[in-house]
Amino acid sequence: MDQDHDHEPIASDAELPAAARARALEALLVEKGVLAREEIHRSVDWLVSRSRADGARLVARAWVDPEFKARLLADARAAAAELGLDAGPAPRVVAAENTDGVHHVVVCTLCSCYPRALLGPPPAWYKSLAYRSRAVSDPRRVLAEFGLELDPDVELRVLDSTADIRYLVIPRRPPGTEGLGEDELAELVTRDSMIGVAVPAAPASATADS
Amino acid sequence: MRYRPGQLVRVRDAPSVGHVRTPSYVKGKAGRVERVHGVFGNPESLSYGGDGLPGQPLYLVRFEQREVWSGYAGSADDTIYVDVYEHWLLPAENAAHFPGIGLSHRFARWPRKMLRIFRGGWLAPSLCSGVK
Numbered sequence A: 001m002d003q004d005h006d007h008e009p010i011a012s013d014a015e016l017p018a019a020a021r022a023r024a025l026e027a028l029l030v031e032k033g034v035l036a037r038e039e040i041h042r043s044v045d046w047l048v049s050r051s052r053a054d055g056a057r058l059v060a061r062a063w064v065d066p067e068f069k070a071r072l073l074a075d076a077r078a079a080a081a082e083l084g085l086d087a088g089p090a091p092r093v094v095a096a097e098n099t100d101g102v103h104h105v106v107v108c109t110l111c112s113c114y115p116r117a118l119l120g121p122p123p124a125w126y127k128s129l130a131y132r133s134r135a136v137s138d139p140r141r142v143l144a145e146f147g148l149e150l151d152p153d154v155e156l157r158v159l160d161s162t163a164d165i166r167y168l169v170i171p172r173r174p175p176g177t178e179g180l181g182e183d184e185l186a187e188l189v190t191r192d193s194m195i196g197v198a199v200p201a202a203p204a205s206a207t208a209d210s
Numbered sequence B: 001m002r003y004r005p006g007q008l009v010r011v012r013d014a015p016s017v018g019h020v021r022t023p024s025y026v027k028g029k030a031g032r033v034e035r036v037h038g039v040f041g042n043p044e045s046l047s048y049g050g051d052g053l054p055g056q057p058l059y060l061v062r063f064e065q066r067e068v069w070s071g072y073a074g075s076a077d078d079t080i081y082v083d084v085y086e087h088w089l090l091p092a093e094n095a096a097h098f099p100g101i102g103l104s105h106r107f108a109r110w111p112r113k114m115l116r117i118f119r120g121g122w123l124a125p126s127l128c129s130g131v132k
Helices: A010-014 A017-031 A037-049 A052-064 A066-074 A076-082 A129-137 A139-145 A182-188 A191-195 A204-209 B105-119
Strands: A092-097 A102-107 A155-160 A165-170 B008-011 B030-040 B056-064 B079-085 B089-091
Touching: A017 A037, A052 A066, A052 A076, A052 A092, A052 A165, A052 A182, A052 A191, A066 A076, A066 A092, A066 A165, A076 A092, A092 A102, A092 B030, A102 A129, A102 A139, A102 A165, A129 A139, A129 A155, A139 A155, A165 A191, B008 B056, B030 B079
Parallel strands: A092 A165, A102 A155, A155 B079
Antiparallel strands: B008 B030, B008 B089, B030 B056, B056 B079
């Protein structure tokens, strides 16, 4: 490859300031003996291994089993353990159920707290200043921008996860899904529906049947 | 635990100095305890390498959106739930000179602003408040 031209390597041009800061912090923490590089890699591996699939399994089970749903609402960690799922180390996860009259939406105004163990890494917009500020002060318009027009009679509850609790929304089961099994139901449970900025859609076949 | 579910509380209206997990938009606002989460290490100590002791009870507090934001555009029934540590809460009845509940927002707030000036809180540094 021809290296003989005069500009800085692309890699350093493309590095975001936040990435450079993280790299500098990591180097310092390792140098001071606060953390081992392996611990950092283990944490990152664990985080990127998580996905919304675990949260979706919890929701699908709650849809088909009311007693499980009651246990999920009372103690999400214990309910996750029943399905062999790891709700993660601290902090604690609390589930919030959407009903005909109440819709929940989750935000972290102070940073980006999120039930990572059950949903994976948060999407970029969840961490944006625009979402974090507008989701608390003008939540109905934010939901409308996500394509969710909420009925004015529904109580919209914003959950600001400011402290040691992470919130997982249990969306409402879509109509026309009575014939679906738990695995098929879990496919319908999107990440955004467990944050509360969307609702799960019925599959096209179920809509056609109903 | 000083507070029970259903109890009316008010968030202290104090400057955020250091790493504080109480968002500015609920300071001075009245709400109702919805749930007691348990006792957790105090983040204002933990975040600086401290032991977080004494532990702080953490409450899920329910606020009416119209109480929190003047000119809130959504429905009258809309609410916002915020986790607040006990040392940031006051019993709402003890805040009798802040008769915010049921009265207009502006009328309830201005005497407190005066108090803040007298206490010197007006000039206190706010290193990390609200959205960072």
